[in-house]
Amino acid sequence: MTAYEQKHTLLHVDNLSVVYDGKTIIKNISFEEKDTVVPGREQGQIIAFLGRSGRGKSTLFRTLTGLEAPTTGRVLIPDYSKTVHDGQQPAKMVEEGDVGFVNQKYTLFRHKTVEQALAFALRRSPLSATEKAEKINQYLADWGLEKVKMQYPNELSGGQRQRTAILEQLLNSGHYMVLDEPFSGLDIGNIDNVRKAFQLINRSSELSTVIFSTHDIELAVELADSIYIIGYPRENGSPGTSGTIIRHFDLKKMGLAWSEKLNSDHYDCIKEIRDIMLSS
Amino acid sequence: MKPATWFKPFETIDRGSRITILTIWIVMVGGFWVLASTGSKHLFPTPGQVCEGFISLFNEGLVVHIASSLALCFKATFFSLLISLLIAYASPLPFLKPLAVAMSRIRYLPLTGITFYLAILVSDARTMQVSVLMIFMSLYFITSLLAMLKDIPVEEIDHARSLKCSRWEVLWEVVIKGRIDYVIDMLRQNLAITWMMLVTVESILVAAGGLGVLIKNSDKFMNHGRIVALQLVILAVGLLLDAGLNALRKGFFRYSTF
Incomplete structure (x- = not known):
């Protein structure tokens, strides 16, 4: 098990609910992610959200990015423009572009x-x-986009397009990145491209925080160090109609994060996640 | 080349087949023209009469008349473009959206109703010509622009917002700058409406000349050769404008692949 230390809070989501036209899409979502420091290497955080279709993952992501105002609750991130006060980094409500x-x-x-x-x-x-x-030239070289820098999106391959979209957001927002189903509909080569992009972001700063959703449980367990499952909780024995976090797997604590290869413990975790998702 | 496949829906045919089909159609249309122009009660003038009509038109200053029609068309198009873009680009503002939608709906109003009020407001015949063309083109142009705006995926708006674009920047980057090529294509499509209305509108002011005046005069004297020659000139100029705008869009905007 890799030794690690957790420092200040990077993302604090408090009692988040979103209601559209009287229908509650997500409710009571609260979680906190901290800066995880692994001695001897610089790496950020990768957080996965899993859940069946229609459980509100995309709505949650729009709220996390400030594109959607929550009906209740708040999303807080550190405000690095302010100086540390009483050993605490002041926080701010997330806004569009943060x-x-x-x-x-x-x-x-x-x-x-x-x-x-x-x-x-x-x-x-x-x-x-x-x-x-x-800075742009450096990133273009690091991300293998130097030769296509004068190309328009319609002239790019799928992989080049993915890298450009991720890089663009990375340059704009800094440390935080939310990706809604980045592996959906990709072939094996492009999945590998996105996986490499995750590694590049992850190693760029210990504050880098990648949040993604996927339907591929194995990929989530392989890449993430924290997994949240969104689903409909059981209410009086029957499934509810609003999405919320029904389970959190802290793969760091479980000793499953940052592994080179998946082992039997990982596969047990995958099975458990699959069962939870099917019943929610 | 398998002629049997030419009559199979959605069949992909080779270049040779396409050229053959086009040639067959040209021969058929030409043949029909020759047949329909022979006999005592012929429907169309003969190719020779059309040729004579074209020569007489050329000698009467056809080029000057084409220039007059184009000037009228470009003037009306310029003002129409200006007004339509202003109204359409303002439509994302909730307060101004009803105005744009109403302008689009007005296209169902009959021409006479609008020209009646225009005649009261405008005293100069040339201004009247420009106004009629401008109003009618604008109504269709606004309709097309509103449809274009509606088709912009929400992901593109979100993408701009996630890059810290203000709402005005979103409008500028995604709608205005990001869709210039669409505007040119809509202009191309709507120009056909203006060009088609030209004959009617030019008859308002005979002294100003133009292709419409020429066709009206020829019609008066039942000179069929001239009428068909003029129709072909109008068609050719219209197709040239169409091709020119298409080339402009593809030449200036490499990303415009539709």
């Missing part, structure tokens, strides 16, 4: 080349024009 959001279609501006898209993502950065250009 958390990067990549949807399963890997949407990009159709009228911007890869380079223009990345420059747009950095437009509010306090860096000078030269520094921005250097």
Whole structure:
């Protein structure tokens, strides 16, 4: 089991509910994720959300990214623009743009080349024009996009498009990234591309926090260090109609996180998750 | 080349077959024209009469008339584009949306109703021509633009918002800048309506000339050769405008692949 230490809170979700036209989509969602430090290596956090279709994962993600205002509750992230007070990093309510959001279609501006898209993502950065250009060139090289920097989204391959969409959000939002079903409909090569992108983000800073949803339980167990299951809780013996967190698997505590290969304990966890999902 | 496959729905045919089919159609239309223009009670003028009509039109200053029609068309299109874009781009504002929707619905109003009020408001005939074309083009243009706006996926709006774009920036980046090529394509489609109305509108002011005036005069003297020659000129200019706008869209916007 890898030794680790947990520091300050990176994401605090408190009693979140979203109601559309009188229908409660998600309710009472609360969780907290902390900065996990593994001695000797820089790595961030990868959090997976699993759940059957229609349980409110996308609504939760829109709320986490500030694209949707919650009906009740709040989403808090550290406010790094303020100085630490009493040993605590002041927090702020999440706003549009604080958390990067990549949807399963890997949407990009159709009228911007890869380079223009990345420059747009950095437009509010306090860096000078030269520094921005250097940063973009560095990322283009690291992410294998140098040769296609003048291409428009319709001229990119699926993998290049994915990397551009992720990179664009990474440059804009900094440490947080929410990906809604990033593996949906991808072939084995592109799944590997996204997996590599996760590793690149994860190793870029210990504050990097990737949150993603998937229907692939094995992939979630392989990549994540924390897994939340969203489903309909049983109410008076029958399933409810609003999504909420019905179980949390802290793979770090369970000794299952950051493994090179999946072992029998991982497969037991996968089976348990599958059973929980089927009954919710 | 298998001619049997030409009559099978959704069948993919090779280039040779496509050229053959096109040639057959051209020959059939030409043959029909020759047949329909022979005999004492012929329906169409003969190709020779059309050719003569074209020569006489050319000698009477056809090019100047085409230029007059194009000037009228471009003037009306410019104002129509300006008004339509303003109204359509303002439609994402909830307060202004009813205005855009109402403008789109007005296209069902009859032409005479609108021209009646225009005649009261406008005294100059040329302004009247431009106004009629501008109003009618705008109504259809707004309808197309509203449909374009409605078709923008919510993911594109969310994508811009997630990049810290203000709502005005979303409008600028996703709708205005991101859809210029669509606007050109809509302009291309709507220009056909303006071009089609040209004959009617140009008859308002005969002194200004134009293809509409030429066709009206030819019609008066039952000169069928000239009428068909003019129809073909109007069609050719219209198709040239269409092709020009299409080339402009594809040339300037590499990402515009529809």
